[in-house]
Amino acid sequence: MKPLNQKSLERIVSQKALQIGSSFPCQICVLGFLIGVCLTSLFLAALTSLGTFELCGISYSAISQGNSPLNSSSSGFINTVSNSKFERNEVFTERWVDSKRSENGADDDRVSLLHSAWNSLLSESVDGGSAFRHGAGLDRSAVPNAPHLENCKLNEQTSERLDKRHENERLPPWTTWKGLLDTHPASMANEQIEYFRDQAISEGAYPPWITGSDEENYPVTRKVQRDIWLHQHPENCRDPDVRFLVAEWERLPGFGIGAQLVGMCGLLSIAISEKRVLVTSYYNRADHDGCKGSYRSSWSCYFFPETSQECRDHAFELLGNKEALERGVITTKDSYKSKEIWNGRAPRVWGEPWSFLQPTTEINGSLVAFHRKMDQRWWRAQAVRYLMRFQTQYTCGLMNIARNAAFGKEAAKMVLTSLGREWPKDFEKQRSDIEEFVWSNHRPWIPRPLLSMHVRMGDKACEMKVVEFEDYMHLADRIRQRFPHLTSVWLSSEMQVRGRFFMLLRSSLHSTYFY
Structure with missing residues (x-):
């Protein structure tokens, strides 16, 4: 009975199992179980053979090759998760940075090349040799114009024209266009332009070394500068009525250029008040090899002379004439007391324009609303501006060197930005009339x-x-x-x-x- 009962029980269980197995939920569970087994097998196989397995953009990678499932140590293997898009972005960024670094390196080389070319041009202009050909490494025609440098030779030629009278004229051609436009053939042949220019000069033109209107300068500056120039440049230096004051610059130990200028300002004031032409002589700061020939030991090594060469020559002739000294036709610095030179009054030829000057000085946090001796401050500004009205070629060269050393590379970057990446290949400077006669007149860039x-x-x-x-x-x-x-x-x-x-x-x- 027992075997029969057992078989009956097994038959009943089998029928129940068959009924359960044929149901839809059971089939889903079995299918899910089988799929899970397959996925697990695939996952283990991928880790074993490749060490890395990627799914839906997520990467599972072993930190170390030694930590594979086949030879893992007691620490097991460590997996890190990273976004593959981030990895691709990092690679792209690194390549872009390397590219920009390469471009910047090339730009730095081009900036250095252009800066050194400008240096060579400056050395050549100072030394008069062939420094550019040997030091620049490229053709002169491939060097673009430097916005921070001046054409010193051209500037001096232009200044000479503006510091001399034309025939039968009272003043130099101060009404001309700044630059070289009046030297253009069409302008020189135009009689109408010449007529109106002469008319403007006769009515009173203002000197070109003053920039801006009267409101932008010290009171009556333009008129004062014009009158000083006329006083210092008589039409006939050998006229018996023309008298002179000849003085050398102070050269006592400890006297700097500031003290020297103050002394010369006082002497110019005396000369104007006494209706004398001031003529300067020995200047110790120009007593060096950089000042060549007649410019050595002279103020005119750095700036245009205070008077014309004709007046200078005649004054030095009279200086050796005892009779001229006795009659007072010529005086020297020794003819005046020290107090007159250093603390003398400003000329009253123009009234008292300093009386409405407004100081802008701050001392210990307080604005000073009034200064003593405002007449001296006003006059010294006028006298120094006249004495330094035009640079010589030597001073211009020194300023070029200083600007190129200070911000020449900044200028080179700016120029190369406008040229593009082709320079120095396939580049040649272009010259035209407007560049030569108009654009040549520009202030150096800073x-x-x-x-x-x-x-x-x-x-x-x-x-x-x-x-x-x-x-x-x-x-x-x-x-x-x-x-x-x-x-x-x-x-x-x-x-x-x-x-x-x-x-x-x-x-x-x-x-x-x-x-």
Whole structure:
């Protein structure tokens, strides 16, 4: 009975199992189980053979090849998850950065090449040799114009024309277009232009070394500069009524160029008041090999002479004439007391235009509304402006070198941006009439806005308490806070404090400093 009962039980269970197995939910479960087994097998096979398996953009990778399922250590293998899109972006970014680094490197090379070419041109203009051909490494025609440099030879020629009278004229051709337009053949042959130019000169033209209107300068500056030029350039230097004051520049030890200029301003005031033509002689700061020939030991090495060469020659002739000295036709610096030279009154020829000057001086945080001796301040500004009215070719060259050293590379970057990436290949400077006669007259480029600051230290400390360098830096920061767009500062000072300058400037990264 027992075997029969057992078989009956098995038959009943089998029938129940068959009924359950034939149901739809059971079939789904079995199918899911089988699919899971298959996926697990595929997953293990992929890890074993490749070590990396990617699904739907997600990457599962073994950190170390030694941590594979076949030879895993007690630490097992460690998997990290990363987005493959990120990996591709990183690769692309690295390639782009490398490309830009390569481009920047090429740009740096081109900037250095152009900057060195300009340096070679400057060396050639100073030394008069062939520095460019040997040092630049490219043809002269491939060197674009430098916006921060001036054509010193052309500038001096233009200034000479503006510092001499034309025949039967009272004044130089100050009414002409700035530059060389009046030398264009069409302008020279135009009688109508010549007529109106002469008429304007006769009515009173203003000197070209003054920029802007009277409102933009010290009171009556344009008239004063014109009158000083007329006073210093008589039409006939050998006229018996023309008298002279001949004086050399101060050269006592400890006298800087500032003291020398103050002394010469006083002498020019005396000369104008006494209706004499001032003629300067020995200038110790021009007594070096850089000042060639007759320019050596003369103010005219740096700036145009204070009077014409004819007046200078005649004055030095009279200086050796005892009778002329006795009659007062000519005087010297020794003819006047020191107080007259250093603290003398400003000429009253133009009235008292300094009486309505408004000072803008700050001392210890307070604005000074009134200065003593405003007449001296006004006159010294006028006298210095006249004495420095035109640079010589030598001074122009020195300024070119200084600008190229300070921000020549900035200028090179700017020029190369306008040229494109072809330079120096397939490039040649183009010349046209408008470039030669009009565009040739331009002021040299400098970064703007630019704060110019002279730090007076060194030898001045023997005369007075000097302002600390940190105070200058604090002032520069105050100005930048008020004018945040001002990011360039031009610093100047004596040579002996240069090291301290650079040491302190390294901590000032918010501005570009030129020295």
